[in-house]
Amino acid sequence: MTEPATQTSKDIFVFGPYQLDIKNRVLRKGEETLSIGGRAMDLLVVLLERAGEVVSQKELLSRAWPNATVDPANLRVHVAALRRVFDPGGDGLRYIANVSGRGYCFVAPVQRSADDPRLRFGGQSIASSIGQLPTRQIRMVGRDETVDQLCTELMGRRFVTVVGPGGVGKTTVAIAAAHSFARHIHGPIGFVDLSSLADPTSLPSILGSTLGCSLQSHDPSSALITFLREKSLLLVLDNCESAKDSAAEIAERIHRDVARAHIIATSREALQAAGEHVHVLNSLDCPPNRSNLTAIEVRSYPAAQLFLERAAAGLRTPLTDANAPDVARICRRLDGIPLALELAASRVGSLGLRGTADHLDSSFAFVWKGRRTAIARHQTIATMLDWSYRLLTEPERAIFCSASVFVGDFTDELAAALSMEAYESRHTINDALAGLAAKSLISASARDGQTRYRFLEITRAYAAIKLYERGDSNDVRRRHAVIFKDLLQQQTEPRSVFDPCSFPAQDVHVGNIRAALVWALSERGDPEIGVRLAALAAPLLIRLSLLDECRRSCRRALALLPELEKGQRIEMVLQEALSYTSMFTRGNSSEVQASLQRGLAIAADLNDSTQQLHFLAGLNTFLYRTGDFHGALAVASQASEVAKVSRIPSGMVMAEWMLGVAYHCVGNQDAAERHCQNGFTHSIDLSVHDPAFFGYDHRVRALVGLAGTLWLRGYAHRAISIAEQAIREAEVRNQPVSLCISLYTVQVFLRAGLVQRAAELSERLTECATQYGLDPFRSVGLAFEGELALHSGQLARGIELLCHALSSLQSEQHNILHTVFSGALAEGLRRLLRFDEALVTIDRAIDLANGSGAALELSELLRVKAEILAATMPTDPHSAIKAIRRSLEVGKQQAALAYQLRSAVTFARLESEQSIDYGARAILGSIYEQFAEGFEAPDLRAARVILNRPG
DSSP states (O other): OOOOOOOOGGGEEEETTEEEETTTTEEEETTEEEOOOHHHHHHHHHHHHTTTSEEEHHHHHHHHSTTOOOOHHHHHHHHHHHHHHHSTTSOOTTTEEEETTTEEEEOSOOBOOTTOGGGEETTEEHHHHHTTSOOOOSOOSSOHHHHHHHHHHHHHHSEEEEEOOTTSOHHHHHHHHHHHHGGGOOSOEEEEEGGGOSOGGGHHHHHHHHHTOOOOSSOHHHHHHHHHTTOOEEEEEEOGGGGHHHHHHHHHHHHHHOTTEEEEEEESSOOOOTTOEEEEOOOOOOOOSOTTOOHHHHHTSHHHHHHHHHHGGGOSSOOOTTTHHHHHHHHHHTTTOHHHHHHHHTTHHHHHHHHHHHHHHHHOOOOOOSSOOHHHHHHHHHHHHHHHHHTSOHHHHHHHHHGGGOOSOEEHHHHHHHHTTTOOOHHHHHHHHHHHHHTTSSEEEEETTEEEEEOOHHHHHHHHHHHHHHTOHHHHHHHHHHHHHHHHHTSOOOSOTTSGGGOOSOGGGHHHHHHHHHHHTSTTSOHHHHHHHHHHHHHHHHHTTOHHHHHHHHHHHHHHOOGGGTTSHHHHHHHHHHHHHHHHHHOSOHHHHHHHHHHHHHHHHTTOHHHHHHHHHHHHHHHHHHTOHHHHHHHHHHHHHHHHHHTOHHHHHHHHHHHHHHHHHHTOHHHHHHHHHHHHHHHHHTTOOSOEETTEEHHHHHHHHHHHHHHHTTOHHHHHHHHHHHHHHHHHHTOHHHHHHHGGGHHHHHHTTOHHHHHHHHHHHHHHHHHTTOHHHHHHHHHHHHHHHHHTTOHHHHHHHHHHHHHHHHHTTOOTTHHHHHHHHHHHHHHTTOHHHHHHHHHHHHHHHHHHTOGGGHHHHHHHHHHHHHHHOTTOTHHHHHHHHHHHHHHHHTTOHHHHHHHHHHHHHHHHHHTOOOSHHHHHHHHHTTOOSOTTSHHHHHHHHHHTSOO
16 A cells, blocks of 8 residues: 655745645635635646746636636636635735736745745845844844734835834834844845935945945936846835935835835835835833832833843842832833933943932923924933933043944944044053943944944934034044045055955945045045045945946045146046946046046056056947947057057957957958957967956957957858857856847847847847946847847837937947947838938938948948939939949958848849849859858848849
8 A cells, every 4th residue: 555645845835824735725824724716726826836926817827727718807807816815805915916918926925845945045045145134132122013013014015114213223123023024035135224325316326236236327226126126125224314315216116116025114204105104113111100100010011121121230229119110200201212211221320210210300301292293302312312421431422422433333443443542542442332332322242253333323423413512523534534544555555446456355344435435525524535545445336336426536536636646546546447437327428538548648657558458448448339440449559559568468368359349340351350369369378368457348349349250251150159159258257248248249140140049139138238227238239129120020110219229329429339220220211111311311320430430331331322222213223323332342342241242132133123234143143152151141042042033
């Protein structure tokens, strides 16, 4: 007798209060078994197996009704029935969501088994991702129910803002709720403290870095949304009041556009964002005002529990019925605010319970009658902190004030570095920190074997005011800036922001570095420190994708640069960082070119050949992106000379590849192939792999150029092979920019007749560029989609896409393929019989090709013009024949056999239509005979049809 198979945890789905036993097809809610139909059960299993994904209506119908044609209305009926099971009387949307035009998605968190791969993401376990959150407080008093309620609200509402006065414990409960809720998240978990945000507009970029996305876009918010759209994630936005508008805007967009995003925000006031659910965090419950309260009764209230726990070390006598009213009075006077209770508890050791209660009565002018305004509450907390401040020793006061300049955590070493000028004894400083922690003015926690201190935000703000009142603010901020300047300077001082040794591993200090930069470069700051700090911080800011912030600091630093530093290495580094960050945040502007040329001149004066190559690579990239191909060729030649003279192998390889791409663009295909191949040969002979200058992947770029060259020279099979190699290598690098560059090979696949492959790559280019905010690449992808639409006969759509893409590329000054897409647009207009527009478009493209040096496309542009002229003036073929002859001539000069063939096919067709012997058939035959491969391509097939015709 065979034993029944043992059921495993993988046979069980768990979501909310429900369990689905797949094997036995039983749905339970707790101990209750729920009844649902067989079709609904089939649909539920599919949705749970693909939880978090959109399942199409087609797939759902095929699973629930196999081998049958069913009206989609049946699907809607059964989904509605499932929703009613999960939410009687409601809409059930917290479990099953309809994604318009796509299908249905099970949106509630689902758990199957501990080893289910969906409980992991990005190579990290949920446990490791929870580690990205601040440490959860081991014991919270009176907040367990609040945390449970927050988790419930977070599951149902997805966007919850914890609102309450300063010191009430918003951050504490938000972190605890995040830790509890994290088990439901199968994607990234991020925590951002907005109180350290120097520039609110940089919030999307900070979120991108926190959640694992490098944003290089002038619209980082949209790029972030695109990156997160399909992810399950948990985001904690702390202290939103310091950047309310920015926090509200990005939280609203994430909640609206990311279906599986869950957001916890903390703020002193509601963000007033769409979709926000406000959870008001009240003070801890306090004992009532009764003279006969017992100790047991007082201990039952959370406010008293917290106060007594914090006061335990200094409590002279245990809590009794006699002193219980004093504790109750303290709790009521402080309105149950945790921060205030902890501060008062720190005084019990010196004042006793009655003395502490009396001191509160005599020292605080409380105006807490009825509904208190935020201003009154703030004034009261400030008064409470004034009282606590007056009880500090002088060393404690000084360190309390000076440490307020730190952003986030700080160590005793950092505090000592800030204060050693005033207190030579490290022992004095450590005692002061311990005293501040004991008095709850700062919190202390152990991490990585080191004690870290942190202010509550409101306490730090108070300490900063006291620092200003002491008259020490500027001196302390100067020392703070010097500390982090010196910390960065421990690394090798950067020769280039792209040298690997220039990337400081100081991510943990980035908040302090940014704050120091803001002060040092301000009017009240120190220009000498600010300039040096801007140069040292640039590699870190670039690596963290804080490009616009880096751009601003470098511009300011260059404006403050002392006369003696001009023309020196520090200016060179600042110019390099400015040119790079400006190129990717503001486009190909004149500022970028000016910075590159200035940096190049300094590098030449300093006889720094490596830096010259960096700037030449940047200038070549700039000119290539703007479509100045003659200029790009001249710069590539200059780079070649510098690399040879200085004997820099990686520079020699890079220069060969730049020359190859430049020659390809200006129309010299012989030279293009030679230099590209030289680069690959040198990279092997000189053991140089993927030389990276100015943060650009020149090898992938060279492979793309070589693929285009080989196609033009008539080697279609080799061209396709090289194109596929470029894509594979870019995929291995896992760099979005490199991948987008490799996908420019769409043009090769399309012209070789591999339309399906071209369509796949075009779609991938658009998706990748959109995901990472690379707007010019996205415009190129849309233009390729326009070309493909024309190819499939969708003329109106193709023209619309091309017009939109060309307009975007022009505004971005990204002109690499401008003539290519203009030629395609003119061809589409001709086919739609819009001859006047077609002629204007093609003439502009020809003028641009002649003016910019983009001769690569000139033969094809002249061929398209001949087609337009023939259609416009069918009885006067002279102009069309002249244009096609010129097209053939240009193609021959460029050794562009593929373009010669296209022009010869058009010439032969015109000859046939005019019934005049121009010798076109003989020209076509001689060109066709030069091909040795790629005979399945459309142009070669068209040539064979003509040549096989009789006569």
